Amino acid sequence: MSAPTTDHRDLLTWVRQVADLTQPDRVVWCDGSDDEYRRLTDELVGTGTLVRLNPDHRPASFWARTDPSDVARVEERTFICSADEADAGPTNNWVAPDEMKRTMTELYRGAMRGRAMYVIPFCMGPLDAEDPKFGVEITDSAYVVASMRIMTRMGSAVLAAMGSDARYVRALHSVGAPIEPGDADVPWPCSRTKYISHFPESREIWSYGSGYGGNSLLGKKCYALRIAGVLARDEGWLAEHMLIIKVTSPEGRVRHIAGAFPSACGKTNLAMLDPVLPGWKVETIGDDIAWMRFGPDGRLYAINPEFGLFGVAPGTDWTTNANAMRTLARGNAIFTNVARTDDGDVWWEGMGDPPAHLTSWTGESWTPSSGTPSSHPNSRFCVPIGQCPTLAAEYDDPHGVPIDAILFGGRRKTTVPLVAEARDWTHGVYLGATLSSETTAAAAGEVGVVRRDPMAMLPFIGYHAGDYVNHWLSLGKSAPDAALPKIFYVNWFRRDDDGGFLWPGFGENIRVLKWITERLDGRGAAVESPIGLLPPPSAIDVTGLSLPPGALEAALAVDPDEWRAELPLITEWFERFGDKLPAALWAELDALRARLG
Numbered sequence: 362m363s364a365p366t367t368d369h370r371d372l373l374t375w376v377r378q379v380a381d382l383t384q385p386d387r388v389v390w391c392d393g394s395d396d397e398y399r400r401l402t403d404e405l406v407g408t409g410t411l412v413r414l415n416p417d418h419r420p421a422s423f424w425a426r427t428d429p430s431d432v433a434r435v436e437e438r439t440f441i442c443s444a445d446e447a448d449a450g451p452t453n454n455w456v457a458p459d460e461m462k463r464t465m466t467e468l469y470r471g472a473m474r475g476r477a478m479y480v481i482p483f484c485m486g487p488l489d490a491e492d493p494k495f496g497v498e499i500t501d502s503a504y505v506v507a508s509m510r511i512m513t514r515m516g517s518a519v520l521a522a523m524g525s526d527a528r529y530v531r532a533l534h535s536v537g538a539p540i541e542p543g544d545a546d547v548p549w550p551c552s553r554t555k556y557i558s559h560f561p562e563s564r565e566i567w568s569y570g571s572g573y574g575g576n577s578l579l580g581k582k583c584y585a586l587r588i589a590g591v592l593a594r595d596e597g598w599l600a601e602h603m604l605i606i607k608v609t610s611p612e613g614r615v616r617h618i619a620g621a622f623p624s625a626c627g628k629t630n631l632a633m634l635d636p637v638l639p640g641w642k643v644e645t646i647g648d649d650i651a652w653m654r655f656g657p658d659g660r661l662y663a664i665n666p667e668f669g670l671f672g673v674a675p676g677t678d679w680t681t682n683a684n685a686m687r688t689l690a691r692g693n694a695i696f697t698n699v700a701r702t703d704d705g706d707v708w709w710e711g712m713g714d715p716p717a718h719l720t721s722w723t724g725e726s727w728t729p730s731s732g733t734p735s736s737h738p739n740s741r742f743c744v745p746i747g748q749c750p751t752l753a754a755e756y757d758d759p760h761g762v763p764i765d766a767i768l769f770g771g772r773r774k775t776t777v778p779l780v781a782e783a784r785d786w787t788h789g790v791y792l793g794a795t796l797s798s799e800t801t802a803a804a805a806g807e808v809g810v811v812r813r814d815p816m817a818m819l820p821f822i823g824y825h826a827g828d829y830v831n832h833w834l835s836l837g838k839s840a841p842d843a844a845l846p847k848i849f850y851v852n853w854f855r856r857d858d859d860g861g862f863l864w865p866g867f868g869e870n871i872r873v874l875k876w877i878t879e880r881l882d883g884r885g886a887a888v889e890s891p892i893g894l895l896p897p898p899s900a901i902d903v904t905g906l907s908l909p910p911g912a913l914e915a916a917l918a919v920d921p922d923e924w925r926a927e928l929p930l931i932t933e934w935f936e937r938f939g940d941k942l943p944a945a946l947w948a949e950l951d952a953l954r955a956r957l958g
């Protein structure tokens with residue numbers, strides 16, 4: 362943390378320009394060292410942003426509470442500022458780049474007064490990749506620096522690797538809360554005005570007003586999905602909202618599976634799955650983002666560009682996600698908007714019986730009779746992925762792992778069966794393009810509303826969604842069929858008539874993965890249905906599982922009436938794409954309609 366040790370002229374110029382505009386007290390180049398992290402977290406404890414947790418429970422870990430208005434991604438305030446409005450498509454907010462830059466330049470003017478301006482060189486993916494994907498985030502939030510240290514490879518090694526002329530993504534962030542002389546800071550500075558803006562042509566990100574992870578850790582959603590998605594479109598690869606796992610069968614057969622589920626729909630849990638079936642092993646490669654490109658053998662290889670886990674806290678427990686609990690027990694975590702116990706540990710809904718007394722995420726005294734959740738439903742843990750006991754050895758391999766299967770999934774109380782297999786790549790792309798899910802607390806807005814979420818990427822496609830599904834289709838044509846991953850559609854969240862989950866989920870999901878790997882091996886029974894190939898109930902290994910009678914059948918059922926009711930919704934969805942919707946997808950919809958009769 363000192364003067365810049367770089368002769369990267371473009372970077373030095375940009376940093377000077379931003380400092381001139383935002384007028385911070387000082388400019389700090391982040392080196393990524395332990396010392397720096399200690400100093401920053403000490404400072405954050407001093408300003409009240411972080412509270413140090415009891416090291417007996419949570420070594421080197423901290424508790425943060427945000428402003429109650431700044432708890433999730435803000436999709437309404439997220440913009441794709443392409444030169445041509447048509448390139449942003451029907452699913453993004455658009456403002457002309459010049460106009461957005463004018464507006465935000467005025468917001469940034471003096472925005473860092475009274476604060477330090479941190480310069481964070483970072484790299485998405487391994488630094489020893491053939492073409493490392495660099496970024497530099499400038500931020501006035503020490504919480505962002507501490508979190509970026511967990512979530513990305515950052516600091517001196519990255520700056521050195523950038524040399525004097527590497528290309529990098531400029532990522533500018535301000536909480537938008539200057540401290541005027543004589544004023545005191547607040548624990549969670551932010552602004553009522555928020556913009557999360559992307560400039561795909563110039564590969565820039567400008568974020569203002571929010572400190573929440575998805576809005577402020579700009580390597581994650583903004584770079585690794587929205588900007589990288591544009592690079593991927595241009596260069597023939599995929600930047601996706603996917604977990605990556607390595608699954609080993611009792612016979613030692615290794616398969617790699619990627620899975621796209623919308624935010625708060627089970628990626629992190631599946632990525633760390635603790636299998637209930639004896640002899641099966643699941644190892645973690647990524648829990649949120651996959652970059653996939655074809656290898657020389659025509660197979661699709663995936664890497665996880667991230668360095669940490671930013672997981673949903675509620676629901677995480679020894680019974681549901683023991684590996685997350687083990688990862689967190691090793692310390693070095695930042696918990697945001699969970700509750701704190703009286704002896705300096707954390708607690709959230711779903712973690713067994715509640716203690717008699719807590720401090721809630723809003724800072725209030727809380728007891729089990731309070732009648733409100735102690736933790737925000739989108740409260741998060743942020744922890745180094747290197748601490749995950751199930752991390753696969755391949756995690757750091759810049760070449761990635763060959764993907765055998767892709768899962769699309771969502772949160773649907775009805776209609777969508779536990780698992781279905783696509784007939785071929787095009788049908789699989791259709792399943793992804795029509796993916797539907799109930800909205801969650803991961804984004805501001807109403808929760809529980811069913812919406813279409815193509816490939817779980819609705820909030821993250823940095824260009825026209827029609828071009829995006831076309832990109833998926835055309836990639837399928839560039840590789841031999843046998844080399845392409847098989848595509849499956851899953852739903853862990855179907856309910857019975859009493860509102861309970863039909864399927865127990867979590868570690869039990871290995872039973873579904875087992876059927877999927879059997880299908881990859883050319884074994885495993887499947888029956889035709891209007892929506893795809895289904896396992897007959899007898900094809901799911903339920904050894905040691907006692908389900909209520911009929912529950913598995915109900916979880917796997919395809920009800921033609923329910924599916925006929927989806928048809929107008931899918932039609933309406935496709936119509937939004939105009940002439941950008943590939944004819945092949947209309948043909949899939951027509952074929953589905955015909956099969957439903």
Ligand code: GDP
Nearest residue numbers: 624625626627628629630673675676853866867
């Ligand atoms: P992500 O945001 O996609 O990574 O989703 P998470 O894995 O963090 O899960 C989001 C929420 O869904 C958490 O509250 C989990 O406990 C819950 N969840 C995850 N997997 C399952 C599952 O298989 N079944 C059920 N019922 N809930 C799940």
Ligand code: PGA
Nearest residue numbers: 434575623624625649803
């Ligand atoms: P998630 O990541 O997918 O794990 O919820 C954060 C997000 O997508 O907002």
Ligand code: MN
Nearest residue numbers: 602623624649
């Ligand atoms: Mn996500």
Ligand code: MN
Nearest residue numbers: 628629672673
């Ligand atoms: Mn997650």
